[in-house]
Amino acid sequence: MAGLIYSAIASLDGYIEDAQGEFDWAAPDDEVLAAVNEIERPIGTYLYGRRMYETMRYWETAPTGADRPALETEFTRIWRQADKIVYSRTLQSVSTERTRLEPTFDPRAITGLKQSADRDLSVGGADLARRALAANLVDEIHLFLGPILVGGGKRALPEGVSISLELLSERRFDSGVVHLHYRVRS
Numbered sequence: 001m002a003g004l005i006y007s008a009i010a011s012l013d014g015y016i017e018d019a020q021g022e023f024d025w026a027a028p029d030d031e032v033l034a035a036v037n038e039i040e041r042p043i044g045t046y047l048y049g050r051r052m053y054e055t056m057r058y059w060e061t062a063p064t065g066a067d068r069p070a071l072e073t074e075f076t077r078i079w080r081q082a083d084k085i086v087y088s089r090t091l092q093s094v095s096t097e098r099t100r101l102e103p104t105f106d107p108r109a110i111t112g113l114k115q116s117a118d119r120d121l122s123v124g125g126a127d128l129a130r131r132a133l134a135a136n137l138v139d140e141i142h143l144f145l146g147p148i149l150v151g152g153g154k155r156a157l158p159e160g161v162s163i164s165l166e167l168l169s170e171r172r173f174d175s176g177v178v179h180l181h182y183r184v185r186s
Contacts, residue, residue: 002117003139004047004110006129007039009177010156011148016126018150025148031173032144033071039142040078044119047110047132050088052125053099060096087128107135130158138184141165147176 009026010016017023028036048056059079062072084099094101102109105128114121114137123132132138143156165182172178 002044002114003120004114004132004137005039005043005120005122005140005142006132006138007036007122007124007142007144008126008129008156009036009144009146011150012145013149013151014156015150015153016156018153021153025150026146028144028177029173029175030069030071032175032177032179033075035171035173035179036144037071037074037078040075040122042120043078043082043122044117045083045085045113045121046079047121047123047128048084048086049125049128050086050091052128053084053086053088053091053094056124057094057096105131107132107137110135110137126154126156126158130161133158133161133163136163136184138163140168140184141180141182143180143182145178145180 008016009028011025016026018025046056056079059076062076064073064076080097082098084096086094086099086101087105088101089103091101110132123129123138129138164185166185167180168183169181170178
């Protein structure tokens with residue numbers, strides 16, 4: 001059975017974007033991007049809400065020439081090779097390959113997908129992750145906490161959801177980013 005993984009880059013005070021909706025402060029350096037690529041490499045399917053999909057579809061047409069950074073090119077390749085499912089009631093169509101549109105997030109369908117998949121799945125975006133966490137679908141959480149306080153915005157982890165976690169590993173990067181890897185306890 002495949003696992004469902006939630007991975008996010010957040011500020012130390014737990015936000016994936018600030019009160020103005022900005023997240024440029026979260027751009028990973030090469031060391032962090034290499035770690036992100038390692039986590040993303042085994043992913044076979046990305047689950048996205050509309051906003052996260054609209055952000056991530058950049059990678060469909062991102063340049064991959066020899067003049068581009070190797071780690072960015074690797075992430076582009078990883079992203080393009082994975083399937084994507086976008087959950088949205090407002091999108092009429094999707095503009096990326098290997099992508100299908102679903103009008104609603106159905107926990108039973110995700111459970112079936114996990115049971116039938118031969119590669120892990122990833123849930124992207126705090127809103128969709130909140131629904132997946134509340135439905136007890138998430139198996140692992142990767143948080144990259146940056147050395148910045150943004151004071152408010154969109155939280156990486158949901159309020160009102162109580163889940164017991166087991167710390168599997170932690171890693172400190174030269175930039176001050178800290179990676180925390182948790183398994184969700186049954």
